[in-house]
Amino acid sequence: MTAPGQPARPRSPRIVPLLLLLANAVLLGAVLGVFGANPLAGWFETPREPQRLQQQVRGERMRVQAPASAPAAGAAPRSALPSATLAAACVEIGGFSAQAARRATEDLAAAALRVEAFARQEQVRWWVHLPAQPTREHAERKLAELRRRNVTEYSLVTAGTPEAPTYTVSLGLFRERERAEQYLDTLRGYGVRTAMLTEAARPLTRQWLRVRDADHAARARLEAMRQRYGAEDVLACS
Template sequence: MPNKGLTVSLLILLVINALLLAAAWGVFGPEPLAGWMESPREPQRVDQQVRKERMEVVPASAPGASNSTAPRGSLSSVTGVAATKIVAAATGVCLELGGFTPTGARRATEALATLPVEAFEREQQVRWWVHLPAQPTQDNADRKLAELRRRHVTDVAVVTSGTSETQMTYTVSLGLFHERERAERFLETLRGQGVRTAMISDAPRAVSRQWLRVRRVDETARAQLEDVKRKFGAEDLQACALAS
């Protein structure tokens, strides 16, 4: 019996030694007892919870912007907007103010003396004609002009029509407009100045109108242009292309 017990003990020791040797060679993995004898260490716990290679940092988008429109990891969607605003502030915009009669263009240019104004002509299609009734003689038309000057209406012209001197008529033109609403507002202004006989006619035609262009307009210059538009009867204030 003692010999038999000794033999069993030796066999158990041999098995244990064989297992330890196998563990040392890595047969059971790098840390075979980690799950039995201790709780997982912190790096292992992170590995088990989230695969690190799947984690990425996505930069926050600008307020109001959509993440789907910009590549992940790129700041161009944010810096591009800021750069555009900086360039716009530095260069301004180009604006054209127009639809003037020659007299209106001259007055507008004088009012914009502090700005680098470029004057030019543009042919426009107009339809609504504000005018006085036709007069049979030049003397009658001249009397109408004198009356208008007394009422401080000076941006006028005399239009003649007829094929012979005996058939000639003389019409005092007060304004041409491509929108009826503007013509009606102008007619109300004239009536406020005491011009009671002015009327509106539907008379489509192409006319040459005066325009003013200002490049590199900042907010102060824009306010000046809008004020001149109201004061001197310009029909349009619109953007134009900046020279490259």
Template structure:
């Protein structure tokens, strides 16, 4: 009887101790968590740093010419080419010989001959009267301008050669009239290629370009 009572007492004590331990608050295990937003520095090997330095050096070596280096260039232009197709062909041919190259277009005034005429009359009737007078004297190569800025002008001929134009003017002047002579001009495109080199010695571009004898080379400001 005594032993059974002792066993019950020990059992109650064990249950009480177990309940007390279970009821104790548990403490969180400390961790090494990093606050959000904090950058953690990474280890960098010396070998990786050396590779970065070598890569940067290679980029600098491959970088294009600096303005200071470009300031030592010699720049010239070749042309004029008759067409853009000729210009493009020359651009392709000369590119391997130079540091920089570009196409360029300009406008040039070219002579288209000479025009001999009687200045515009106040009315069409006056112009017709003058034309009949020319016809009566054996002149056939003329016509009356019927519209535009030169309306009622009598054209006496277009001439490529200035000498022939002056002869025609003298012929009409001998009839007692006052013809005038004006140069005919037209703006035409001209095509060039500009290039830059480091050497003042001329480059051998002529053997590479068709029609080279008709082209010229001139010094220009560098670009």
């Protein structure tokens, strides 16, 4: 106690150590998690990233996905390849006579295409031809007329008896009537008006050509040759 009449002594020196001790106790409690994982987040700072994701609407959809695997260096997508490369294929064209097969082979070789020739036994049924002629001289005049009209695929068929032979200019043999009629229309386009179609079933060995790596342009050439030379089919290689 202070004597009467003497001034009171200041108490601050005793309070300061107590405040420091209390502050240390609070900090120790915060480090140990007594007040939660982030006690000051709601007072002095914005929410951290994990909390922000948890507060998003339907936040379960927000996931980081691994990037798709990149294509190998130098590899191009299939859709980016040239269309001619995608269309390249092995194609067979056939139903030729021996003479027509030789001409077609020369034409394809001139276009720098690889050509393989082979024979195939077929059952033909439809015959495109000119009317039979009573003499060979009449038939020869018909052949000359065909050449003037740029029709070069034909053969001369002799029938009848030795005493009364007939001579028929054959223009093509076909398995299917539709193909025969198409070729008949082609001949009429050349001005051959007297060509006719007859059913004449028989086996026949005919020539075929195989073209590998045929792109779109090569197949268009083959289709034009089919019509020009009287071939019957343009097919994928068997």
